[in-house]
Amino acid sequence: MTDNFWKDKYPVGVKSEINPDEYQNIQAVLKQSCEQFADKPAFSNLGKTLTYGELYKLSGEFAAYLQQNTDLQPGDRIAVQLPNVLQYPIVVFGAMRAGLIVVNTNPLYTAREMEHQFNDSGAKALICLANMAHLAEEVLPKTGIRHVVVTEVGDTLPTVKRMLVNAVVKHVKKMVPAYNLPKAVKFTDAMALGRGKAPREANPASDDVAVLQYTGGTTGVAKGAMLTHRNIVANMLQCRALMGSELGNGCETMVAPLPLYHIYAFTFHCMTMMLIGAHNVLITNPRDLPTFVKDLAKYRFTGFVGLNTLFVALCNNEDFRKLDFSSLKATFSGGMALQLAAAERWQQVTGCEICEGFGMTETSPVVSVNPFGGIQIGTIGIPMPSTLCKVIDDEGNDLPMGAIGELCVKGPQVMKGYWQRQDATDEILDADGWLKTGDIGIIQDDGYMRIVDRKKDMILVSGFNVYPNELEDVLATLPGVLQCAAIGVPDERAGEAIKLFVVVKPGESLTKEQVMQHMHDNVTGYKRPKTVEFRDSLPTTNVGKILRRELRDEELKKLGKK
Template sequence: MLENFWKDKYPEGVSSEINPDSYPNVLAVLKDSCQRFANKPAFTNLGKTLTYGELYTLSGQFAAYLQQHSGLQPGDRIAIQMPNVLQYPIAVFGAMRAGFVVVNTNPLYTKREMEHQFNDSGAKALVCLANMAHLAEDVVPKTGVKHVIVTEVGDMLPPLKRLLINAAVKYLKKMVPAYNIPGMVRFNDALAKGRGQNFTDANPKSEDIAVLQYTGGTTGVAKGAMLTHRNLVANMLQSKELMASNMTDGEEVVICPLPLYHIYAFTFHCMAMMVSGNHNVLITNPRDIPAFVKELSKFKFTGFVGLNTLFVALCNDEGFRALDFSKFKVTLSGGMALQLATAERWKKVTGCNICEGFGMTETSPVATVNPISNIQLGTIGIPVPSTLCKVIDEDGNELPLGERGELCVKGPQVMKGYWQRQEATDEILDAEGWLKTGDIAIIQEDGFLRIVDRKKDMILVSGFNVYPNELEDVMAAMPGVQQCAAIGVPDEKSGEAIKVFLVKTADSKLTEEDVKNQMRSNLTAYKVPKYVEFRDSLPTTNVGKILRRELRDEELKKLGKQ
């Protein structure tokens, strides 16, 4: 057991331990930070800035509305389905203050995905962007959702600008399909109704669930990771501890292009930056690189949280390369593997090193990270404070340093388990609190870890987990499909791209476009395959299980990567 192995591996000034019980819950951190940093900027989006004091006031108004008008009971789940807009932190913290559990929901979900998540979580309420409300109109009647709150992109802006932005999105860009949800409430009306009303701030126990964060796991069936208040408090303190030597409380300006509904951005921007009183600049659409760069030009930012795909796109942009990087000092990378060439180019363009880490939804998410003062490219760093790692063989035996095995993580940020899925929980989390990650790693003599392979078949597209089983279920439902399989293949832009293989029945007239259209109508865009290949047969075991590994190996050979 490497119990004390990492004690002396932390840089000077960084403690090897944090106290996850120094705050009883996330709300205690919120209250403390919003008082200490009341006049400091918390979030900026579309030219509007909310201070920490304003965030506390508005989240209180939303909490009051929910307690007085929604009919929800303490512990009920509320789905929040928004991109990076100011309404997101108001809704999340308002829901928590009202005593409810947040269910983060991807705004790009299809009806099928929404229906599964709302039903699985037992969500009783939904806060969504108007752009997705037409989907909610069809999905909500098939779920237990009884209360729907709809917001438009510009709702937190001053009146005239709000009117212009919302009209442009709806009428010029035609991004808001018509919808009709009986009993729906507008977000700003909810805030107005909550204003001045009494409400009781919730005081959840540290082991109570704060967030149900959905992840596919190895089975492809989306499961809710139960992240407790203690999990989130631990991870925000762990992240803060490793950045403390490079970041000053209340003084940093950190760019947030990754979606807040994703656990990586959620924990960093809504949690770790909150406890530090720092300023988060929310980017609603990072795919629009020119608009993104224009927004960046307005700030002398000090930090940036991103992933490999985004770093590549920005470095290729002339406007980005011309920005003022004089205050820039911290870049964090996660969600997908950081490529060495990308890290080197980013450093050349910005003067700032990229600090790579590793985590999972099940670890809230940060498990390891490169200390900012001691970055070792090609590794995922060292365990964050109060965290242990080990690698095991297929029989569960711990392996010595330098040997490859499945990476396991233990710490106060490890989830409580999967929501209403004890069997799936038992497969990944043992009685001692060790979480199996499904990734194959090596622990080096210096304490740094390297991921060398993936045990699971998961495909990682631009930082998003895609699970072959889900893709194969959709393909298998198509008439004329006899066999199918999905794998990830290397891709310069997205890290991995999806390639699917199909064996058609003798009479099938199925085309590549038919397959892609079927996937588009049932799955989020990033799950749609880039490549479709029809074959006469697929490699299988003697019991007929399709061997995805063989398909991957064939593709790598074609690319000369094996």
């Protein structure tokens, strides 16, 4: 597609181009927004609200702590392993103001997953929740991490409430396993050490890396996508531009149930919503639907960011259906395909259409979205401003309009590359800046795009990428396993669920329970299988490569979907 093809595809009032160099770095956006919206609420959680002014003050004090009480230097990596709590924006923006590179880390990772990410990134510091500190204790001796800050869920709350919440989490709910990290610093102590002190504000170049966001990319080896300040700022400006005048400055309340450590929620809530001074209501545990719905009832929310799994679960909740949706004017979906039934049900319950988009970790993440007033359910919308898309065949040749091929994207939000993996970067990103998405798509005459299949074997569980290679590597370490394969099968709740196929070594035996327990011990929750099937053999190529697609086709035939 030529540049001109896209220019007239945008709704009236939406510019087809943004200036990705409007801000030199994320810090410039943060400073501007925190001054402009100083008295406006920025983030709320557990009944406590931080204004933008308070966020700037507290993130500055955390930056001062890092600079004056550690030997961390600009460019060093800091792993942030937190759920949706107020500490997250304080820590992330504080780390950036100190010049550090943020490594977002899933709090539910197993020790094995943590060790790989910490070592691959070369992280020198870790901020984690006390609930996961026992795993940190196990992992840290095997890594280069020298500084650890441990926080408890209620650490940003007023003293009495903080003590009560932390005591309930630890002693009543038994959610904090015992740990021993004698050199770790408590978050509250770190903040006390930085209190009243001004940081030396870092001023990184636009091409400097801001975030290392880990992903399997198009293979199963977790790699760090180098997202620069320019990448993230550009995607923030692109999202803002495509919203047009629908969302106003300083007057929106956005529900944030998706984890901020995931690039989708990170860019949307911490960046795009910061630019417009929106209020982000952080939901720490969206799986606890009764508590989630009670939290929602306290706010006249104007926006909601979710994915198919969550929309279905909420619409099936009687108390959710009773909420007041009169202020809701924007719902965004990403991370996994939005099913027509879920979209229709959401609109029926809330009166609000869902804007579905498409993105990747490697694109900071948003590539395209359905614009307000022009939603086509079943499509991923039109490319973001200043973004080009095309489809190619297996030989890399450009294909005409309406043809099916691998979707490629080019724009200022495309990553710098994979951290210390030039070979993997070269496989996905060419010299002209085109990124291969690994998704098979179609570009329609009206500029809207559809995803029809995935080129790779990746499994998508509730918006999270799961790579068969990783699961098979883990399962292969279980004694008794001769061959194994992992595939995704359709699942009404999660989009896809994981199914394992196992061939047991001659003369040995294995049970489903043993397989499940082994996976439970070695991979985080969303990567765990739902079903296990034992077989005498698996389909392979003439050189012995297991044919996952054949296994998937068999499963689809069983379900009458092929």
